[in-house]
Amino acid sequence: xxxxxxxxxxxxxxxxxxxxxxxxxxxxxxxxxxxxxxxxxxxxxxxxxxxxxxxxxxxxxxxxxxxxxxxxxxxxxxxxxxxxxxxxxxxxxxxxxxxxxxxxxxxxxxxxxxxxxxxxxxxxxxxxxxxxxxxxxxxxxxxxxxxxxxxxxxxxxxxxxxxxxxxxxxxxxxxxxxxxxxxxxxxxxxxxxxxxxxxxxxxxxxxxxxxxxxxxxxxxxxxxxxxxxxxxxxxxxxxxxxxxxxxxxxxxxx
Amino acid sequence: xxxxxxxxxxxxxxxxxxxxxxxxxxxxxxxxxxxxxxxxxxxxxxxxxxxxxxxxxxxxxxxxxxxxxxxxxxxxxxxxxxxxxxxxxxxxxxxxxxxxxxxxxxxxxxxxxxxxxxxxxxxxxxxxxxxxxxxxxxxxxxxxxxxxxxxxxxxxxxxxxxxxxxxxxxxxxxxxxxxxxxxxxxxxxxxxxxxxxxxxxxxxxxxxxxxxxxxxxxxxxxxxxxxxxxxxxxxxxxxxxxxxxxxxxxxxxxxxxxxxxxxxxxxxxxxxxxxxxxxxxxxxxxxxxxxxxxxxxxxxxxxxxxx
Numbered sequence: 001x002x003x004x005x006x007x008x009x010x011x012x013x014x015x016x017x018x019x020x021x022x023x024x025x026x027x028x029x030x031x032x033x034x035x036x037x038x039x040x041x042x043x044x045x046x047x048x049x050x051x052x053x054x055x056x057x058x059x060x061x062x063x064x065x066x067x068x069x070x071x072x073x074x075x076x077x078x079x080x081x082x083x084x085x086x087x088x089x090x091x092x093x094x095x096x097x098x099x100x101x102x103x104x105x106x107x108x109x110x111x112x113x114x115x116x117x118x119x120x121x122x123x124x125x126x127x128x129x130x131x132x133x134x135x136x137x138x139x140x141x142x143x144x145x146x147x148x149x150x151x152x153x154x155x156x157x158x159x160x161x162x163x164x165x166x167x168x169x170x171x172x173x174x175x176x177x178x179x180x181x182x183x184x185x186x187x188x189x190x191x192x193x194x195x196x197x198x199x200x201x202x203x204x205x206x207x208x209x210x211x212x213x214x215x216x217x218x219x220x221x222x223x224x225x226x227x228x229x230x231x232x233x234x235x236x237x238x239x240x241x242x243x244x245x246x247x248x249x250x251x252x253x254x
Numbered sequence: 255x256x257x258x259x260x261x262x263x264x265x266x267x268x269x270x271x272x273x274x275x276x277x278x279x280x281x282x283x284x285x286x287x288x289x290x291x292x293x294x295x296x297x298x299x300x301x302x303x304x305x306x307x308x309x310x311x312x313x314x315x316x317x318x319x320x321x322x323x324x325x326x327x328x329x330x331x332x333x334x335x336x337x338x339x340x341x342x343x344x345x346x347x348x349x350x351x352x353x354x355x356x357x358x359x360x361x362x363x364x365x366x367x368x369x370x371x372x373x374x375x376x377x378x379x380x381x382x383x384x385x386x387x388x389x390x391x392x393x394x395x396x397x398x399x400x401x402x403x404x405x406x407x408x409x410x411x412x413x414x415x416x417x418x419x420x421x422x423x424x425x426x427x428x429x430x431x432x433x434x435x436x437x438x439x440x441x442x443x444x445x446x447x448x449x450x451x452x453x454x455x456x457x458x459x460x461x462x463x464x465x466x467x468x469x470x471x472x473x474x475x476x477x478x479x480x481x482x483x484x485x486x487x488x489x490x491x492x493x494x495x496x497x498x499x500x501x502x503x504x505x506x507x508x509x510x511x512x513x514x515x516x517x518x519x520x521x522x523x524x525x526x527x528x529x530x531x532x533x534x535x536x537x538x539x540x541x542x543x544x545x546x547x548x549x550x551x552x553x554x555x556x557x558x559x560x561x
Binding site for chain 2: 044087093094095097098100101103104105106107108109110111112113115116122134135138139141142145146
């Protein structure tokens with residue numbers, strides 16, 4: 001569906017969306033409480049890497065939050081479904097698009113839950129390149145200092161950012177150890193292994209102790225042979241031939 | 255007025271559990287009035303203003319009314335984009351509190367001056383800006399605005415002693431407060447610069463020039479009665495502890511243009527800040543033409559047609 005919408009709209013960011021598709025699936029289908037908007041225990045989710053939102057739109061469609069007609073309006077005129085998530089769209093609490101902002105939203109949401117004696121959790125899905133932003137580390141420090149155990153960050157560690165590989169742009173290695181050094185409970189997982197991620201999150205203590213981070217190793221452009229780990233698919237839309245090949249690749253894997 | 259503000263906020267927090275205060279590690283000898291009474295709703299976010307505003311947005315989304323507190327440039331300029339994409343875009347009731355509008359942190363240098371905060375926030379239609387003129391008005395302004403929908407920026411002075419004579423703490427959202435009944439000249443003063451304008455008007459009265467001072471504490475959205483006041487004067491002088499562009503001088507110019515008023519406007523405010531030169535607020539006011547004597551001289555020049 002990500003491929004279909006991307007092709008129909010002629011808009012890129014396909015590689016990023018495919019990179020997080022399994023993480024979003026793990027959260028939305030088995031982990032998060034996505035009940036009514038005003039429900040006391042409804043979990044919060046922030047897609048800090050807003051440019052990968054197509055994966056989230058598909059999840060919201062499959063959960064019934066938005067219609068197929070809504071989904072088909074992606075990147076159309078007057079739509080609520082733009083290239084980055086908007087807070088007026090049902091199922092989205094925080095609009096993003098500016099990297100480095102999402103974890104702070106989520107830390108505030110986690111703090112609010114604690115003040116309201118709610119067991120709800122706040123999830124934030126960040127990109128690895130986003131960890132270039134200093135503000136991410138401000139939130140990291142606050143959450144650790146205040147023991148926001150109901151805050152769960154997931155880093156989509158695909159090793160790429162807009163203009164190159166993160167190791168060549170602004171190295172983040174060793175990323176897991178950096179978060180550990182800042183006082184977080186760190187788990188290194190395969191970001192395409194849905195049952196393993198769900199088991200990991202289900203086992204977290206979200207009522208006391210340190211905040212949690214899953215450093216999820218992923219493949220940029222996962223599932224499409226010619227996109228995997230290719231920088232060009234951060235922005236590029238597909239041609240007809242490429243689209244046919246992409247659909248063939250994901251169908252063969254399904 | 256920071257102390258008056260925080261005392262009022264503490265009183266409000268007694269009655270409303272939604273009020274939360276976050277500080278960017280500032281407010282020594284002022285913020286304790288809140289932190290000691292409401293320790294469970296007070297958070298020192300550390301020297302990390304972007305995250306402070308981001309978290310306040312997350313808190314507001316969950317139903318709280320969070321106040322973030324720091325000195326003007328750290329409160330507004332450092333996390334500006336977080337304010338824009340956070341509470342403004344999401345229409346959430348985050349209250350940004352900036353202390354030290356203009357030159358109040360005189361000897362601390364330009365890093366601590368608040369000279370363009372109103373200019374960067376005022377273009378956004380979905381934020382309210384409140385700049386009280388003294389500590390009495392700060393109490394009243396907070397009491398009458400804290401529960402408004404959407405985000406609010408409070409531009410506060412440090413000064414908890416000076417009172418603007420005749421104002422008596424009056425404040426109404428969306429309105430100006432008028433002092434004096436003179437018809438020769440109108441001063442339009444924003445927030446903490448009001449006392450200089452009032453002092454200047456006294457100097458002019460001594461010379462037989464009748465002045466009225468319009469105090470603009472409800473800066474944005476534009477006070478709805480300001481056009482009507484401007485329409486009654488041929489000459490207006492705007493006064494602000496802020497750069498001349500983007501603050502109340504620009505606001506008055508916009509109203510004159512939009513309403514097609516026949517009012518001459520002279521804008522008084524900060525000009526280029528000499529690199530590296532610091533000093534007291536009084537010294538800097540004089541340097542930038544904002545002392546009562548300089549304001550009176552500017553006004554006289556305007557009335558004679560030689561600005």
